[in-house]
Each structure stands twice: as structure tokens, then as C-alpha cells.
Amino acid sequence: MTEEQRKVFQRVVSVAQTFLVEAMELGIVTPSLIAEKVDFVATHMAPGEDVDRKAAVAELIRRYSLWIGDASTLADKTGHKDWLNAARRRDWRYWQRYRDFLESKMSVKAVDALDDATNKILELLEDPVREEGWDRRGLVVGHVQSGKTGNYTGLICKAADAGYKIIIVLAGLHNNLRSQTQIRLEEGFLGYETSAKNDVVRYIGVGENGRDAEIRPNCATNRSDNGDFNTKIAKHLAISPEQRPWLFVVKKNKTVLDRLLKWIRNHVADSKDSDGRPLVSGFPLLLIDDEADHASVDTGDQVISKDGSADDEYQPKAINSRIRKILHSFSRKAYVGYTATPFANIFIDRRKTTKDEGPDVFPQSFIINISAPSNYVGPARVFGLRSPEGRLGGLPLTREVDDQTDATGEDGWMPPRHDKNHAPMFKGQDQVPPSLREAVSAFVIACSVRVLRGEDLKHSSMLIHVTRYTAVQEEVRRQVEELVKGYRQRVERGFEKETLMSEWRQLWESDFVQTSDAVAKAMGQMDGEFVLPEWTDIEAVLPDVLGDIAGNVRAINGSAGDVLDYEEREGTGLKVIAVGGDKLARGLTLEGLCVSYFVRNTKMYDTLMQMGRWFGYRPGYLDLCRLYTTSDLVEWFGHITDAAEELREEFDTMAKVHATPESYGMKVQSHPVLMVTSPIKMRSAKSLQVSFCGSVLETVAFHRDSSVMERNLMAMERLLDAAGPPVEGDKIVRKRGDSTQEWSGFLWKNVSAEHVIEFFSGYLTHPAARKVNSAVLADFIKVMAAKGELTSWTIALLGGGEGGEGGEGVFCEKYKLENMVIRNQNPSSKGEHYSIGRLLSPRDESIDLDEEAWMSALKLTVEDRTKDPARGTEETGKEQPRAPSGVFVRQVRGLGASGIIARPERGVLLLYPIAQKSKGLSEGGHPVIAFGVSFPASRLTTTVKYEVDHLLWETEYAPSY
Structure with missing residues (x-):
């Protein structure tokens, strides 16, 4: 499928979906009706085009089989004035163009659910035109890799429509995640691609073809590697209330946040507070904190006296301090944290406040638990749920490995404890262990099947996460690159090809054939969802697949270029093996992730959950996905699954009795299952108060x-x-x-x-x-x-x-x-x-x-x-x-x-x-x-x-x- 064919295909699916909306509302969407609409649209809108009508029907069946649960909310409306009604939403343009953009790619049900969820969040913020001072702080809890960026993009669009003027997004600690977030917001909110010159490179996403150019938001950051808020921009940037909203996508970095805070105080502040500090009263602020449990939480130990008062001279940790100072510089502000692991946020002491920073970022106004769609593959899908008969319902995608270390567990290719100078050696040889060799082979086969399923232009990724040290990651990357190049040479030149093909065919027959059948049955998918090609067809595409992979074994070390490749290869599809550590652990999306090799040994619930990059959406290739990991980590992910389930059940129960975030915080903090985050984040939890x-x-x-x-x-x-x-x-x-x-x-x-x-x-x-x-x-x-x-x-x-x-x-x-x-x-x-x-x-x-x-x-x-x-x-x-x-x-x-x-x-x-x-x-x-x-x-x-x-x-x- 060429890029032009792909666009025609997407257009046919989008228009056919529009024709099906009324039938969906009446509950009469059937496969035959979908096929009828696809035929009609393809015949009249793409005459003479080679449209894969069967694939279009399958995509729409998948979309209309989707269902989504309701979001549940804990709220404290003290000082809040209800304001959001249909009249305020009537002429919103940022949201409408984002909705149109989403509906070209997603189910109408999914977009409706996003609309409802973002309305719930926005109505718990304050009306941006309300003049007296206000302060709203909330937390949105989603699932790992479940689409939180899409949610806050929708919230930003609506907030801009409502009148919020300054929108700051705190996007992780590293350049690659900040850049990835910038790109997503360019597509969903700005409508144009940014550059270091601060001009419009081209219209994209919601602004494609120059749509609504007159409402184009301003942006003080760009997608380049050094596109964060820098000194040059700070010196020359000025805004006024009459202008369109301003977006800032910045790292959680002390220098960057100091620069932003200085600019706010020197160039935006229009009054002073009672202590003489610069204060912004003319612009309402929306601050989005992505991965809000990471770096944003103050891990210091502020003393709270017996009467409940806090030490006013206490100095919070660097990132937390600067986030709070930015909020404290606005008389009208809203803070919304997003996370899949809210444990650390719940442990924030809501009484903590200081003279310079103001109150801490405990979500005192609301906590919203958003549901993932039914096609989301999360911990419960992968690892199953506890039952008297053991764990039930998990998909057969996990493969246990034990050869990454020697028999003692102290040495070998990648023992649990090693330093930055470790040389990964398997049995004294400079090579990967058999389990990683098999995982790479599985990725080659998975890519080949996706090509034969017509997904050759879609991205395919493999994750290798075995160490936190960049020097050791580079050694692993080199070993894997040599392995892939060796595979390529054997396939192209025929040297020992028969041995390799025999090995891969055995893996195909003993693993892929059986697993695909089991996944199809477990997911209840329609016939044809996970049809496998013949082995001879796979052999035919192996040279091209290995050619694509061989040049794309990358060490992900925080530079934006690794992320931008996905965008640049949108028309051809990137097949990449990403070797990394902490840089891969949070927020970063690996497009089309098929195979993961994960042996990092940590038992912190929130850390492990965030490392689960393999959770997410796998339309059309779930049966090809594999997770190679240790038996210990399988057991611990089971614990995580149970902990997350209990946490969300507790939340839902308290939502039904209209509890507040404060009472939930007390409840969760006392829950024994939540001895799950690092002691430094819990601070006072040398003893827990349990209910x-x-x-x-x-x-x-x-x-x-x-x-x-x-x-x-x-x-x-x-x-x-x-x-x-x-x-x-x-x-x-x-x-x-x-x-x-x-x-x-x-x-x-x-x-x-x-x-x-x-x-x-x-x-x-x-x-x-x-x-x-x-x-x-x-x-x-x-x-x-x-x-x-x-x-x-x-x-x-x-x-x-x-x-x-x-x-x-x-x-x-x-x-x-x-x-x-x-x-x-x-x-x-x-x-x-x-x-x-x-x-x-x-x-x-x-x-x-x-x-x-x-x-x-x-x-x-x-x-x-x-x-x-x-x-x-x-x-x-x-x-x-x-x-x-x-x-x-x-x-x-x-x-x-x-x-x-x-x-x-x-x-x-x-x-x-x-x-x-x-x-x-x-x-x-x-x-x-x-x-x-x-x-x-x-x-x-x-x-x-x-x-x-x-x-x-x-x-x-x-x-x-």
C-alpha cells in the first residue's frame, strides 16, 4: 500500500463511519451494513482506486465493537462556581477541529468518551473569565500507554476555547519525551509544525490545508532537540490579553523552569501580591503536569507541627518548588496532573505550604479516574487476575527467560547487580544470550507477518530494557546490531541460511501458530482478525524486513532525533529495535511495539508499572506481541495488576458515596496494598495508619x-x-x-x-x-x-x-x-x-x-x-x-x-x-x-x-x- 493509497483508504473509512453514526445511535450497526456503506463510499468517492474494502470493513467492525466505561470522580467544590453549560460550548473551534481530526482515525464512541471525560475535567476547573482569584488542583488517573496525551490535548483545546490564555505542559525529564509531546500537541492543538525560527513550517493535523489559520495558537517552544523554552525566546517574548492563547511545552528541568518563572515575573506579571511578589492577574493559567508522580512530588521532609501547621521556611525539592512558584505567580490558576501511577501523589501532605511556593500540588479539588477502551491491552489482559485456581484470563504472550545471568545470579550477561563498566558476556563470549536471540528472531517474524497483513507502512518496534547505564546499553545495542546484520547476511547470501530458516520455522510452528489461535479465541475477535500467512510467504519478505531493521538498532539516550524518526518515516514505516533504560521507562511511546525484552530488576510497583511500555493498543497484531521477562517480574506484575484493581475499586466505591480527594488520600494512604512506592516518596510512612x-x-x-x-x-x-x-x-x-x-x-x-x-x-x-x-x-x-x-x-x-x-x-x-x-x-x-x-x-x-x-x-x-x-x-x-x-x-x-x-x-x-x-x-x-x-x-x-x-x-x- 502506497502513501497515496493509505490516504484514500483512511478517507473511505472516515466517510463510511460518518454515514454509520445515525445507525450507531439506533443500535443497528451490523457487519453487512458496514460493508454496504464501505462499498458505497469506495464506489462514489474513490472511483477507479484500488481500495482494500475487506480491510476497511474489518477496521470499522473493530471500531464499532469498541465499548468504554465511565469516568468516576472525587471532587471538593469548596470555593468553586459551576460555569460550564451548553451555551459556553456552542461555538468552540479548537475542540471541534480536534474532534474532526480524531474521528478520521478513531471510533466515534472513543471520541464521545473523550469528549465526556474532558468536559468532566474542565467543569471542575474554574471559569477563566471569573475575575476574583481562584486556585484549582486536580489529578487525572489513566492507564499506562492508554492515551492520556490525547485526553489532555482535548482538555487544552477546550480550555483555550473557554478563555485560558497561558497553557504550560510539563512533559517529562528528557528531550525525547518533550519533543514527542510537542509533536502531538502540534497535531492536535496548534495545527502547524514548529521550527527553531518560530515560524509555521507547514500546516498539519487539525490545521491541515491551512484550516482555521486565523485562530492559530501561539507557541513559545518547538519540536527540535533544543526546542525547549530558551534564553533567546525569553528575552524577546511578550504577550497581551488580546492575543490568542500561548502554549509552552517544557521539560521538568530546574534551569528551564527557572527561566520560565523569571519570564513570567518580569514580562507577564501586572500586579503584586500582599507580600510584594510579582503577580499575574490578567491571564488565567492552565498547567498540565504529565507523569505527575515523577519529579513533581516533593521528597523532602517538611515538618508538620502538632497543631497541623507547616514549617514556612522549609525548602522543597527543586522541581516541586518551581512548579509551585509558577502557580503561585498567578491569581487565577488551574493545575491538572496526569499519571497512571498516582501512589506518590496520594502521599503528598495536603497541609504542606510555604511562603514562597504556596500550597503543595496535592489534588485537593478533584481526582478523576478515566477508563480505557475495551481494545486497550493492560496488565489485566497480559497477566490475568487472581482467582482460587491461580491467575486466570491472561493472554499467552509472556515468555520467561533465565539465561541473562549465570547459575549464581551474580555474574553473566546481565546480572541484577552491575555497574556502569559491566561488559555483557554470555558464557565468556561477546554475544547476547539465547533468550534475546529468540526475542530478536520473534521481532523479525512479527514484522514479516505485519507486512503480509498489509501493515508494511506502519511502524514496528522492539524494546530491550536490561540496564539503566548508558554505556552498558551501548554495548547491548552493538551486540544486537551485529546479530541482526548476521541474520541479514545469512538470508541474503545463503551462508548457513538453511540452519537459520529451520530454527525460525520451528519458532513459527511451536509459538506463533499456536499463540495466534489462542489470542483470537481469548479476545473473541471476528474471523480473519489474526489470520497467519504461509511460512513460504514469510521467507519471501525476510530480506526486505531484515534490510529495514539492520540500520535501525538504536540506543535511546534522551535525544529528540530518536522520536522524530517516527514522524519522518510516516509514509514508509519505521522498523526499529530500541535499546534503553530509564529514558524508555516513562511516557515515551514506541510506535507499533511488538516485542519487549525486559529483565530490569526492581520491585517498586509504580516504577514497574511505568516501565510497562508493552501495554497499550495493538490493533491487528496483538497475536504477534511478545514479552520476554523473568519469572520474578511476571509474579511482581501480577501483584501490580491486583494492586491497581484494588485501588480503582476503592476509588469507585468512594466516588459513589461522594467522598473528597482528601478523604480518599487518607484512605489510600492507610491501605496496606499501597506499600508500593519508594520510601523516600512516602517519607512519613515509617508507620502507616491503616483502615x-x-x-x-x-x-x-x-x-x-x-x-x-x-x-x-x-x-x-x-x-x-x-x-x-x-x-x-x-x-x-x-x-x-x-x-x-x-x-x-x-x-x-x-x-x-x-x-x-x-x-x-x-x-x-x-x-x-x-x-x-x-x-x-x-x-x-x-x-x-x-x-x-x-x-x-x-x-x-x-x-x-x-x-x-x-x-x-x-x-x-x-x-x-x-x-x-x-x-x-x-x-x-x-x-x-x-x-x-x-x-x-x-x-x-x-x-x-x-x-x-x-x-x-x-x-x-x-x-x-x-x-x-x-x-x-x-x-x-x-x-x-x-x-x-x-x-x-x-x-x-x-x-x-x-x-x-x-x-x-x-x-x-x-x-x-x-x-x-x-x-x-x-x-x-x-x-x-x-x-x-x-x-x-x-x-x-x-x-x-x-x-x-x-x-x-x-x-x-x-x-x-
Whole structure:
């Protein structure tokens, strides 16, 4: 497909989509209707053109199969005046041309969702024409590589339409990311390509063909490598209120921000504040902070006195200080941070303020959680979600590697700990290990398949991330380049070609053929989405593919040129292998990323999540994507997936009860799952203040020591004896609408908190179960009971049901379980302890609810079924839930619902004796006593102290370099 054919193809798809909008609103879009519209448009608008009508139909089917969940919001409207209505939006031109631009490339549904989300953000900012001073600070939480740039581009367009005059975008720490962001904003907002001369090079994107040239925004920065806000621009730049909006795309760099701050104070300020500092009162400011958890957060330790006041003379860290000083220089300002990992932002102390900087950037006004479309491939898609049977729903795209280091783990090609002088050697040879050789081979094959699928003009990238040191990266780049050149020579000259083709054909048949079929089934895609060519066809295109790759093995070191190549090669498609470290870790988009080789060893949740460049959108080539990484990192990404899911569930729950960002900050800061960011960002978190209200906890790591197992068994039996006779035994039966649920086991009701506290005090949890500490649970229940909550407990002793293989178990010499539960050892667990995936079955949490309360929780679940598709592997937006989610079970129990009385005093303790027959346990000993606790939601903000072991931080969480 030539560049001209590609443009014709895009035009046909865009126009056909426009014809389908009305049918979409009526819900009658079908594949046959799409084919009819494509034929009509191709016949009448591109007569004589060779339009791939089948591909156009497939693209539109993909777009119309898309669904997107709703954004959820926590807001504090103190001092805010509602202002955004239809009349204000009527004549917006920046937004309209951006919308038109997006609809030429994206689904109408996706653009509508972006429109709705940016409206929600903008209406929580202040009206820019409101004259008295105002200050709004918020945070937008998205997913890694999910389109946050597109979201804030839309917000900028609308803000400019509404009357914001100065728009500053803080775009990462490095030139390449700043330049990439500049290019995206030129396409979506400016409408023209910038140059170092500050003139219009050519109209692009929203301004293509000179459209709306009279509303062209001004820009003080450009896309070149040194296009940041510089001294020359600062000396000659002047603005006035009558002019069009000004855009600044700058790095988070002390020198650049100092220069910008100086220019604002010397050239823009038109008054002074009460302390005599220059103040801008004539221009409303919108400051967008991309990757807001990185560099923007003050990691210093400002002292907060007992009365809550802050040390006014404290000096924040450099970047944080300058961001705050810029905001403090405007009487009317809005700050919006964007991040996929908000952990550090939540830990910002909202009381921190200084005389020079003003308040810190805690998102006191709002936090908005935006959904990703259903075609987004995130952690839940790649790694699956926890279940009693292990992790389920993950796509078979991960390949575990273990040859990057030697048997000791201390030496080899790329050991976890190495310095900047490390020479990567595999078995004493200057070459890459077999796993990286295979990964490069997989990339060559993936590129070849994409060419044969008609995607030869689209970019294809491979990521290699194995070290933070640039000198070592260069050595890796050289080795990979030599490997690719060797492949090329063997294919073109025939030397040892047969051996290489045999090796690659084996990889094709054992990996690609099977994986493509599995991915197609898992994604439920239409026939033809992932059709593979014949191997002989692949062999035919290999010379051209290797020729393209051989000259494009790059070390990404922060220069803008590496990014600009994508733009310059838009008509031909760039096939590139990018070798990098930290420069690749944040924000930078690798276009058409197919294969990733990732062995960097760090266990910080937010750092790992941000390094996940392989998350994102993979239309038409998801089945070709591969992630080569270590088993440890697979396990840790599983932890991240679970943490992100819990964080977003907690957010949604609090949004439904109209909590504020401040109360959410307190809740998250107290949540044990969020011991996930570096201690320096948490600062005061030597001990955490923990609350378990509205959460479910379960033990998934256990001692193997027989004496500990016996101790925990005795603690459970003492509890059951103290609880008295059960109210139900052998079978626990619940009527649920049209169906009946049954459990094998025994149930107690109205058990005193005193007995539950005693159980947790006697039970010994394993240190690896960091979220579940029995001593902390005992303290929490004690404090809550003193306030009248968690005083009356439901306790269930549960077996594995009929037909299980767990074997018989008798407890307290009278409670007989015919089949104890089976929970097998987590295959990826390498510790000495016994570790499982999930303990609870989702339905178990609702065992205490009567039919009316259960149906109420189900109703809330159904209403919420359009949750973020990126959080699960099922398309819940299309399927009606048949059982309530745990979030709403806990909400109905603790807060009540229509016709349902709140029971915040009722906690639920679920006891599961795990059979010794489970894989990973030794038969003949005591069963492992596992437990789950379902805490009702509560309006109280009660917390208890959770001490953090900093030696644990250093050994388990700290980066390895």
C-alpha cells in the first residue's frame, strides 16, 4: 500500500463511519451494513482506486465493537462556581477541529468518551473569565500507554476555547519525551509544525490545508532537540490579553523552569501580591503536569507541627518548588496532573505550604479516574487476575527467560547487580544470550507477518530494557546490531541460511501458530482478525524486513532525533529495535511495539508499572506481541495488576458515596496494598495508619513450620468453641433470585468481637502476607468495636464442596468437612513459604446476606457494569452480571441501600482449612488454616498503626542498582 493509497483508504473509512453514526445511535450497526456503506463510499468517492474494502470493513467492525466505561470522580467544590453549560460550548473551534481530526482515525464512541471525560475535567476547573482569584488542583488517573496525551490535548483545546490564555505542559525529564509531546500537541492543538525560527513550517493535523489559520495558537517552544523554552525566546517574548492563547511545552528541568518563572515575573506579571511578589492577574493559567508522580512530588521532609501547621521556611525539592512558584505567580490558576501511577501523589501532605511556593500540588479539588477502551491491552489482559485456581484470563504472550545471568545470579550477561563498566558476556563470549536471540528472531517474524497483513507502512518496534547505564546499553545495542546484520547476511547470501530458516520455522510452528489461535479465541475477535500467512510467504519478505531493521538498532539516550524518526518515516514505516533504560521507562511511546525484552530488576510497583511500555493498543497484531521477562517480574506484575484493581475499586466505591480527594488520600494512604512506592516518596510512612473498612483481606502466604500450623489450627478451634453451636451445619443454603447457592460447611452468627480479636491475636501470619497482619487486624477490630462497629461477627467454616479431592477434616472433634479446599502452590512462587493465588471464591463474601440484600447488591453491580474494561478480562459492559461484586456486597452490608438497613457492626470471617493434598504441602501434617475477612463499608475514618520494617523495604522493594 502506497502513501497515496493509505490516504484514500483512511478517507473511505472516515466517510463510511460518518454515514454509520445515525445507525450507531439506533443500535443497528451490523457487519453487512458496514460493508454496504464501505462499498458505497469506495464506489462514489474513490472511483477507479484500488481500495482494500475487506480491510476497511474489518477496521470499522473493530471500531464499532469498541465499548468504554465511565469516568468516576472525587471532587471538593469548596470555593468553586459551576460555569460550564451548553451555551459556553456552542461555538468552540479548537475542540471541534480536534474532534474532526480524531474521528478520521478513531471510533466515534472513543471520541464521545473523550469528549465526556474532558468536559468532566474542565467543569471542575474554574471559569477563566471569573475575575476574583481562584486556585484549582486536580489529578487525572489513566492507564499506562492508554492515551492520556490525547485526553489532555482535548482538555487544552477546550480550555483555550473557554478563555485560558497561558497553557504550560510539563512533559517529562528528557528531550525525547518533550519533543514527542510537542509533536502531538502540534497535531492536535496548534495545527502547524514548529521550527527553531518560530515560524509555521507547514500546516498539519487539525490545521491541515491551512484550516482555521486565523485562530492559530501561539507557541513559545518547538519540536527540535533544543526546542525547549530558551534564553533567546525569553528575552524577546511578550504577550497581551488580546492575543490568542500561548502554549509552552517544557521539560521538568530546574534551569528551564527557572527561566520560565523569571519570564513570567518580569514580562507577564501586572500586579503584586500582599507580600510584594510579582503577580499575574490578567491571564488565567492552565498547567498540565504529565507523569505527575515523577519529579513533581516533593521528597523532602517538611515538618508538620502538632497543631497541623507547616514549617514556612522549609525548602522543597527543586522541581516541586518551581512548579509551585509558577502557580503561585498567578491569581487565577488551574493545575491538572496526569499519571497512571498516582501512589506518590496520594502521599503528598495536603497541609504542606510555604511562603514562597504556596500550597503543595496535592489534588485537593478533584481526582478523576478515566477508563480505557475495551481494545486497550493492560496488565489485566497480559497477566490475568487472581482467582482460587491461580491467575486466570491472561493472554499467552509472556515468555520467561533465565539465561541473562549465570547459575549464581551474580555474574553473566546481565546480572541484577552491575555497574556502569559491566561488559555483557554470555558464557565468556561477546554475544547476547539465547533468550534475546529468540526475542530478536520473534521481532523479525512479527514484522514479516505485519507486512503480509498489509501493515508494511506502519511502524514496528522492539524494546530491550536490561540496564539503566548508558554505556552498558551501548554495548547491548552493538551486540544486537551485529546479530541482526548476521541474520541479514545469512538470508541474503545463503551462508548457513538453511540452519537459520529451520530454527525460525520451528519458532513459527511451536509459538506463533499456536499463540495466534489462542489470542483470537481469548479476545473473541471476528474471523480473519489474526489470520497467519504461509511460512513460504514469510521467507519471501525476510530480506526486505531484515534490510529495514539492520540500520535501525538504536540506543535511546534522551535525544529528540530518536522520536522524530517516527514522524519522518510516516509514509514508509519505521522498523526499529530500541535499546534503553530509564529514558524508555516513562511516557515515551514506541510506535507499533511488538516485542519487549525486559529483565530490569526492581520491585517498586509504580516504577514497574511505568516501565510497562508493552501495554497499550495493538490493533491487528496483538497475536504477534511478545514479552520476554523473568519469572520474578511476571509474579511482581501480577501483584501490580491486583494492586491497581484494588485501588480503582476503592476509588469507585468512594466516588459513589461522594467522598473528597482528601478523604480518599487518607484512605489510600492507610491501605496496606499501597506499600508500593519508594520510601523516600512516602517519607512519613515509617508507620502507616491503616483502615480496613470496605475492603476484603485474604491470606495467600503461609508458614510451612508444623508448630506454626498447629498454633493456627488451635487458634481457630478456640474461636469455634467460643462461638457456641452453629446456626447452620453441613450445608449452608441461600435463595438467590431464581437460583440457589450452597456451601459445604458451618455458619455462626452474632459472634462477639472479643472472640474474633482473640483469634487474630493467637494466629500467626507469614511476613510475606504483607497485606494481612493478624496483630494489626486485632487492633483494628478492637478500635472499631469501641466505636460500635464490627461488634457482631458472622463466621463460616468452609469446605471444598461435593466431589472435591481435599479429603475429610474434623475440627473441634465435631465439625466434619467432607472435602477440605484445595489451593495449589503458586507456580511462580520461589519463596520457602507456601504461597497460593487467591483464597476466596467471589460468592463467599455474600454468605451472610439475605435474598433482599443480595439482590440489592446485584442491582448496584449491574448499574456499575460499564466499569473500566482495562480492569478485567471479561467484557462486562456487554454481559449482564449474575452475582454481585464484593465491593457492593460490602457497601450494602455497611452502608445499607434502598430498603436495606445498614449493618456496620457485622464483619464476616471466612475460615478455610486447606487440605494437605494441595500441591506444595506435605501430606500427613496439619491442614493450613487460611482465612478471609470481609469488612463492611463505613463512614468512619478510624485507623490503626501499621509499622513498616525499613530493612524489608531495602531488601524486597528497593531498586537493584
